[in-house]
Amino acid sequence: MDLSDTPQEAEFRARLREWLGKVLPSLPAKPSPDDWPGRRAYDLGWQRTLYDAGYGEVHWGADPAVRMIFLEETEKAGAPYVGANFVGLLHAGPTVAAEGTDEQRARWLPPVLRGEEVWCQGFSEPDAGSDLAALRTRARRDGDHYVVSGSKIWTSHAEVADWCELLVRTDPDAPKHRGITWLAMPMDAPGVTVRPLRTLAGSNEFAEVFLDEVRVPVANRVGEENDGWRVTMVTLSFERGTAFVGEVVACRRVLGELALAARENGRWDDPVLRRRLGRLNAEFRALWRLTQWNVSEASEGVPGVGGSVFKLRYSHARQELYEAAAEVLGEGGAALDLEQPWVLDRLSSLSYTIAAGTSQIQHSIVAERVLGLPKGR
Amino acid sequence: MRFQLSEDQRALQTGVRGLLAARFGREQLRAALGVGEAPELDRGLWRELGTAGFFSLRLPEEAGGVGLGLPEAVLAFEEAGRVLLPGPLIATQLAAGVVPGAATGETVVTVVDGGGVVEWLGAADVVRGDAEGAAVLRSVDPLTPLHRVADPDSGDRTDVLLTSLLTAAEQLGTAARVCELAAQHARTREQFGRPIGAFQAVQQLCAGILVRVELARAAVYAAAVTVDPVDIAAARLLADEAAVRGARDCLQVHGGMGFTWESDVHLYLKRAWVRARRPGSVTEGEEVLAAALLAEAR
Numbered sequence: 001m002d003l004s005d006t007p008q009e010a011e012f013r014a015r016l017r018e019w020l021g022k023v024l025p026s027l028p029a030k031p032s033p034d035d036w037p038g039r040r041a042y043d044l045g046w047q048r049t050l051y052d053a054g055y056g057e058v059h060w061g062a063d064p065a066v067r068m069i070f071l072e073e074t075e076k077a078g079a080p081y082v083g084a085n086f087v088g089l090l091h092a093g094p095t096v097a098a099e100g101t102d103e104q105r106a107r108w109l110p111p112v113l114r115g116e117e118v119w120c121q122g123f124s125e126p127d128a129g130s131d132l133a134a135l136r137t138r139a140r141r142d143g144d145h146y147v148v149s150g151s152k153i154w155t156s157h158a159e160v161a162d163w164c165e166l167l168v169r170t171d172p173d174a175p176k177h178r179g180i181t182w183l184a185m186p187m188d189a190p191g192v193t194v195r196p197l198r199t200l201a202g203s204n205e206f207a208e209v210f211l212d213e214v215r216v217p218v219a220n221r222v223g224e225e226n227d228g229w230r231v232t233m234v235t236l237s238f239e240r241g242t243a244f245v246g247e248v249v250a251c252r253r254v255l256g257e258l259a260l261a262a263r264e265n266g267r268w269d270d271p272v273l274r275r276r277l278g279r280l281n282a283e284f285r286a287l288w289r290l291t292q293w294n295v296s297e298a299s300e301g302v303p304g305v306g307g308s309v310f311k312l313r314y315s316h317a318r319q320e321l322y323e324a325a326a327e328v329l330g331e332g333g334a335a336l337d338l339e340q341p342w343v344l345d346r347l348s349s350l351s352y353t354i355a356a357g358t359s360q361i362q363h364s365i366v367a368e369r370v371l372g373l374p375k376g377r
Numbered sequence: 378m379r380f381q382l383s384e385d386q387r388a389l390q391t392g393v394r395g396l397l398a399a400r401f402g403r404e405q406l407r408a409a410l411g412v413g414e415a416p417e418l419d420r421g422l423w424r425e426l427g428t429a430g431f432f433s434l435r436l437p438e439e440a441g442g443v444g445l446g447l448p449e450a451v452l453a454f455e456e457a458g459r460v461l462l463p464g465p466l467i468a469t470q471l472a473a474g475v476v477p478g479a480a481t482g483e484t485v486v487t488v489v490d491g492g493g494v495v496e497w498l499g500a501a502d503v504v505r506g507d508a509e510g511a512a513v514l515r516s517v518d519p520l521t522p523l524h525r526v527a528d529p530d531s532g533d534r535t536d537v538l539l540t541s542l543l544t545a546a547e548q549l550g551t552a553a554r555v556c557e558l559a560a561q562h563a564r565t566r567e568q569f570g571r572p573i574g575a576f577q578a579v580q581q582l583c584a585g586i587l588v589r590v591e592l593a594r595a596a597v598y599a600a601a602v603t604v605d606p607v608d609i610a611a612a613r614l615l616a617d618e619a620a621v622r623g624a625r626d627c628l629q630v631h632g633g634m635g636f637t638w639e640s641d642v643h644l645y646l647k648r649a650w651v652r653a654r655r656p657g658s659v660t661e662g663e664e665v666l667a668a669a670l671l672a673e674a675r
Binding site for chain 2: 065260268277278279281282290295306312363367368376
C-alpha cells in the first residue's frame with residue numbers, strides 16, 4: 001500500500017501544476033448559468049486549451065492514476081470543470097473509440113477532443129429512468145436510415161448539443177435488454193424538438209427531447225443492431241471509476257470554507273455543529289481514500305464494484321455537506337440568497353441520489369452483484 | 378500511488394486468517410463463552426500467537442521481531458476482529474520489546490486506558506498504568522472482562538494513537554465478518570416462499586453494511602500508511618460505525634434467530650460496543666477532525 005506518487009506521476013503532477021498556474025489567470029470570465037451559448041463556448045474553449053497543451057485526451061488515457069491526478073490538480077487550481085463536454089469526452093467519445101468503426105472514430109472523435117462539438121445523452125425516458133432497459137423510443141428501418149420516434153428526458157446540454165448518443169428500441173419483441181441499438185443522432189435533424197425543463201433549483205439544467213420520425217443514417221449506428229445495451233455497459237463501466245474525483249476534492253474544500261465561515265460568525269462554538277463538520281471531515285477524507293483505492297484497483301485492470309459503493313455513500317455525504325452549510329449560514333437555509341456560494345449547491349445536491357441510478361437501485365446492484373443476494377423485485 | 382495490498386501483505390492476510398481459523402474457529406469461540414463465569418484467557422493460544430509472530434510483528438528483526446510495519450499489524454488485527462479473538466491483544470503487541478516476554482506471548486500485558494477502564498485485568502501478568510483499587514465492571518461482552526480503576530488518568534497514554542488505529546482495524550474485521558454473515562443468511566433463509574435476500578428492504582440493509590465496510594477499509598488502511606492523527610481519527614470513527622451499525626443490521630437480517638444467545642451475532646455487536654468506548658471514540662474523534670478543518674483551511 002503506497003499513497004505517494006510514482007516518479008512518473010510526480011512528474012505529471014508538477015508539469016500540470018506549472019501549466020495551470022500559467023494558463024488559468026488569463027482565462028475569460030465564467031458565463032452566467034442561464035447563458036447556454038456562453039456556457040457552450042466557454043466549455044469548448046477550455047477543452048481546446050487543454051487539447052493544445054496536450055491534455056485533450058487525458059480522460060481516455062490508459063492509466064486511471066494519471067486521470068485522477070489531472071482531476072485533483074485542476075479542481076484544486078480552480079480550473080473549469082468538464083461542463084458541456086461531459087458526454088462527448090466521458091461517455092460518447094469512449095464508446096465510439098471502443099466500439100466504433102475507423103470511419104466513425106475519424107468523424108466524431110477529433111471534434112470532441114479539439115473542443116468543436118458538444119454531445120448530449122439520450123438514454124433516460126419518462127417511463128425508463130433507473131430501469132433504463134425499459135426504454136420505448138422506437139426506430140424502424142427504412143432503407144439506409146432508421147426512423148426514430150419517441151421522447152427522452154433529463155437530457156443535459158440538449159439545447160446546445162450537436163450530437164446525441166441515442167438508445168432506441170429496434171426489436172420490440174426481443175427481451176428488453178436485447179432489442180436496443182446505439183445511434184449517433186444529429187441534433188439539427190428534422191423532427192427533433194428540445195424543451196427545457198426547469199429544475200427545483202430554478203435552472204434549466206436539462207431538457208426533454210421529442211423525436212418525431214427523425215431519420216438517422218444506418219451508418220451512424222455504433223455496434224450491431226440490437227446490441228446497444230452491451231455497447232452502453234462498456235461505457236458506463238468506464239465512466240464510474242474516476243468520475244467523482246474532482247467533486248470529492250471540491251467537497252473537501254467547501255468543508256474547510258464552512259469551518260472558517262462558522263468561526264467567523266460564531267456558529268463554531270456550537271458543539272453539535274462543530275462535531276457535525278468533524279464527522280463530515282471523516283466522511284470526505286475516507287471517500288478520497290476510497291477513490292484512491294478504486295483507482296489503484298482499476299490500474300491493475302480489475303473491474304471493481306467500487307463505483308456503486310462509492311456513489312451510494314458520496315451522494316448522501318454531499319447532501320449532508322450542504323445541509324450543514326445551510327446550518328452554518330445561520331438562517332437555517334431559509335434564505336434563498338444566491339450570492340452565498342452554497343445555496344444553489346444545496347438544491348442541486350438533491351439530484352445526486354437520483355441521477356445515474358437511484359440509491360435504491362444502487363443498493364440492489366451492490367446486494368446482488370457483490371454480496372450475491374438473489375434478484376430482487 | 379498503488380493503494381492496494383502488496384503480494385506479501387496478501388500472503389500475510391491469508392496466513393493469519395488460516396492460523397486463526399484453525400485455532401479459534403466457531404467451536405472455540407462458543408467454548409470460550411463458558412456459562413455465567415468470567416472468561417479465561419487461553420494461555421496456550423496466546424503462546425501460539427507469540428510463536429507465529431503476532432505480537433512481535435512490528436519489532437525489528439535485530440530485536441527478535443518480524444520487522445514489519447503498521448499496515449501489516451492492521452491486517453493482522455483485522456483478522457483478529459473477524460473471529461472475535463479475545464484477550465488484551467493490542468496492549469500486548471504494543472508492549473513487545475518493552476515488557477519482557479510480551480513479544481513471544483509468554484507474558485500477557487494489559488493497560489489502563491484513558492477512560493479509566495482496563496480489559497482482562499485478572500488474566501494479565503503485567504499492567505501498564507496504575508490499577509490500584511480496580512473494581513469489577515460487569516461487561517456487556519461475555520468475552521471481555523472489564524475493571525474500572527480509581528484514577529482514570531493513571532493510564533499509559535503513550536500509545537493512544539496506535540491503540541485507536543488497531544482498534545479500528547479490529548472493528549473493520551468485525552464489520553467485514555458481519556457483512557458476510559448477513560449476506561449468507563439472506564441468501565439461504567426463506568420466507569414467503571423465497572430467500573429473504575430477494576426483498577429490497579433486506580438488500581438495502583445488507584448493501585448498507587458493505588458500503589460502510591468498504592469506506593472504513595479505505596480509511597483504516599490509509600491511516601496505517603500515513604499514521605496521521607487526523608487520518609486515524611477518521612478511520613476510527615468510520616470503523617466504529619461500520620462495526621456497531623453493521624452488527625445491529627446483521628442482527629436485524631437474522632430476525633428472531635439473531636436475538637438468541639445461540640446466534641453469534643450478539644457477540645459481534647457486544648465486542649464492537651466494548652471496543653467503541655476505548656479512547657479515541659466518537660466525540661473525541663469528531664473534535665479532532667473539526668479542529669483539523671480549521672487548521673488545514675487556514
